[in-house]
Amino acid sequence: MTTSVVVLLSGSGTLFQSLLDAIDAGEVDARVVAAVSDRADAAGLERARARGIPAIAHPLERGADRSAWDRELAAIVAAYDPDLVASAGFMKLVGEAFLARFGGRTINTHPALLPSFPGMHGPRDALRAGVKVSGATVFVVDAGVDTGRILLQGAVDVYDTDDVDTLHERIKVVERRLLIQAVSEWKKEHP
Incomplete structure (x- = not known):
């Protein structure tokens, strides 16, 4: 059965595009029913x-x-009756009203191996800490900041020559793959 998805995004939408491409290629049995952004x-x-x-x-x-x-935001998303909400580069935290309607079925991607380096600067914080491995996480959104139940993770080596941009670009590749996998597996695990 096809999973209906509302995607929340804030920027260029590369994670969103990777999901669309996977749907087009038949890798994911899903349909994006709407895209919502905090930036016009x-x-x-x-x-x-x-x-x-x-x-x-829907700017704040x-x-x-x-x-x-x-x-x-909860009302906008509810109008599309999604099975799943995928936060893909959405740079706002959702609150109580949103979680009351979509808690347990909202996932987010994060450019670090949670619980390490939560917040907006995962790659930067990983470099500052001097770790040799970072990565990406897909988790179920809860009321905390990047504290929800972890669904998937993928590791990325950190090179001595990395800066924030080079590390983040390699992490984004893994993030895209994990988002596709999480959406693909959602309906199997939540019939």
């Missing part, structure tokens, strides 16, 4: 529009009521 100018929304996928911008304005934004 997110290139990922253009990727969605080019494919005829509903693309919704400076000084706005965060709880109201979260309730609105």
Whole structure:
């Protein structure tokens, strides 16, 4: 049975594109029913529009009521009745209202081997710590910051010549693969 997915994104949408490509190739039995971004100018929304996928911008304005934004985000996503919500480069934390509706079926990718290096700067923090292995994690979103149940992880060697950009690029390759795998396995594990 096909998994319906709403993708949350903030930027260029390369993780989103990798999922679309895997669906097109028949590697994943899923259908992206909408893409939602906290940024109106997110290139990922253009990727969605080019494919005829509903693309919704829902920015959190400076000084706005965060709880109201979260309730609105939950309502936007609920309108598409997804089996799964995939946060793919979405740079906002979801709150209580969102988790009340989609907790347990929202996954996120993270560019580090959690629980190490949570937060927005996983590759940078890994380099600063001097680790020899970093990687990517897909986890179930909970109320914490990158604290949910880990579903999948993939390791990436850290080279002495790495900077944040080179390490992050190699991690993104693994992140894309893990996102595809997590979406592919979702329906099998959550019939």
